[in-house]
Amino acid sequence: MIYIIEDDENIRNLVQVALNGSGYETAAFETAEEALGAFKVKAPQLAIFDLMLPGMDGLEAIRKIRANDAWKKLPVLVLTAKDKEYDKVAGLDGGADDYMTKPFSVLELLARVRSLLRRTKEEEPEQPKLFDCGALHLDLETREVKVNGSEVLLTYKEYELLVYLAENQNRVVSRDELLDKLWDWRADVETRTLDIHIKTLRQKLGEEAGHYIKTVRSVGYRFMKPQE
Known part of the structure; x- marks a missing residue:
């Protein structure tokens, strides 16, 4: 399950259609508050957050996720309309694992989603290192x-x-x-x-x-x- 948190309906639908078309199960939300409520019912395998959201912004939501032991290792991809390095650093430092700047390529989005999910697959048990x-x-x-x-x-x-x-x-x-x-x-x-x-x-x-x-x-x- 992938959660998409984006207040722009066009972008939200674009991302959801692209992911569904690639075989992923998704749920879409307009606000961070709605998404965090859904987290308490069923946590996703990956979350895609827009930074600029009404009410609670994406950065604050990601910090709340990282503060929860059950969710702190969840991969998070950030979508941002801001192209300044400061904003990218803020997103990554706030807990995001990767970011994409709008407008973005759907093919690139799918590649980044695959990469993040692949890295979170459970590995076979091994001796402590x-x-x-x-x-x-x-x-x-x-x-x-x-x-x-x-x-x-x-x-x-x-x-x-x-x-x-x-x-x-x-x-x-x-x-x-x-x-x-x-x-x-x-x-x-x-x-x-x-x-x-x-x-x-x-x-x-x-x-x-x-x-x-x-x-x-x-x-x-x-x-x-x-x-x-």
């Missing part, structure tokens, strides 16, 4: 992230990005590789998505652990273990 590097602690079984003993709350996509970089420690990971592995999307389409996720991830990790993620100009990123 721990990753410790300097101030950073990752529990790959519980998805818990701590810096100097304090828990850091990351979105689904931020966590996947951090783990991928950490598992490839000291190796330069290209932008193309990250976009392909984590977004299934080529680097020539919305490359700022990756840049903004890296920026918000560093901010959440703080000054010490955030510096473990190094930018390799014109290539990509590298997770570097701190000097002993």
Whole structure:
């Protein structure tokens, strides 16, 4: 089930028809209040939020979702008419996993939905894994992230990005590789998505652990273990 929260009837219908035509079950809502009421009855597998909604806006609704233990890992895709970097950062920092700027391609929308849903499929049980590097602690079984003993709350996509970089420690990971592995999307389409996720991830990790993620100009990123 995918929830679509959009006050523009034309866009809401367009998204719903596109998703239904691709075999997804959907429910559409005009306001965030209506959607959050439906969450209490049946939580979706993915939510698509417009940021500019009447009453409670999309950002506030996403924060409420992330504050609920039962929903905090739910993938959220944001639709926004705002193309400024500040607005995109605000959406991602507020808990969204990805964003699209209106007007958007239906084919791109479907690709991003597939990518988000694919990343949330349950994996086969495996032995607990721990990753410790300097101030950073990752529990790959519980998805818990701590810096100097304090828990850091990351979105689904931020966590996947951090783990991928950490598992490839000291190796330069290209932008193309990250976009392909984590977004299934080529680097020539919305490359700022990756840049903004890296920026918000560093901010959440703080000054010490955030510096473990190094930018390799014109290539990509590298997770570097701190000097002993």
